[in-house]
Amino acid sequence: MQRSVVYWLTAAYRRNVPEIAQDESPAMALTKMMRRLAKQWQRRFDEAAQPVATEFAETSMSAADVSLRNALRQKGFSVQFQMTRAANDVFQATVQENVGLIKSIAAEHLQDVQGLVMRSVTQGRDLEGLVEDLQKRYGVTKRRAAFIARDQNNKATATITRVRQQGLGIKQAKWRHSRGGKHPRKSHQEADGQVYDADKGMLIDGEYIRPGELPNCRCVAISIIPGFDP
Structure with a gap:
């Protein structure tokens, strides 16, 4: 997504130099370009959200089950976990929460990018300055996404472990x-x-x-x- 956004905005920016900040049409051209890119990439994230979130939930549940199973085996117990109603509730909740997070991360990033583009246009900044700002914003979003992924994994593991413990008494x-x-x-x-x-x-x-x-x-x-x- 980042490479695509930078590529097409760079192309649009160069086509409208030196009119930027002097004529309304370059700003409108960049606005339309950004809206098109945002719509395109948001649609892709929306489509990918469900399968990605489902795979994440499956991986988290499997890892939590393996960890608890190994811990119990060390104490002489052998257990095989089933997809109980309680476990399924946790699984579905984890999927839906992460679907929302995936969509929101993309939406917030694209909104921030659009704001950077418009400020760059109105302030008459050069292309190099815009690209630098875009890279910084991407870094912020990437770090935030990594933090959310770790946090969601920890939360999912904790919740699944609790449900399994309850099921085992x-x-x-x-x-x-x-x-x-x-x-x-x-x-x-x-x-x-x-x-x-x-x-x-x-x-x-x-x-x-x-x-x-x-x-x-x-x-x-x-x-x-x-x-x-x-």
Whole structure:
């Protein structure tokens, strides 16, 4: 998308130099070009959102199941997870939430690009300045998308694990701090090793939460089996 937007806007920009900022028609030409590109790329993202979100949910569920299954196997239990009604509810909710996020990320980026183009035109800036601004904006969007992807993966894993624990009758879990982030939450560090109600979550900073639910939280839940765990 980024290469396409830069290519076509560059072509349109060059066709209208030096009239830019002196005549209304160059601005209108760039506006029409940007609208066409935005419509084209938004349509592509809308079409791709459902299959991409579905694959993401499937991967997240599979990874969460494998992790929990391996943890239980170490304690002498062998389980095979089924797509229960509760698990399916989580799966569908994960898909729909990510469909919305995929569409919104594209829409916000294209809207920002359109704003950059119009400001460049009205201020009479050169093409190099516009391309530089577009690259910076793309970097911001790319980093935001990466953050959202990590966050959604953590949240999906936490929710799926909770549902699986409930299905197995597991009532307690132990909070395990990841120790992997650059800016760890002090309260999450202090929660490391503490036991909490798997259904309710742990009371941290005034609210009941579970590992992985908050943005950038990489903590995990360790299931506790009575008689097998201290």
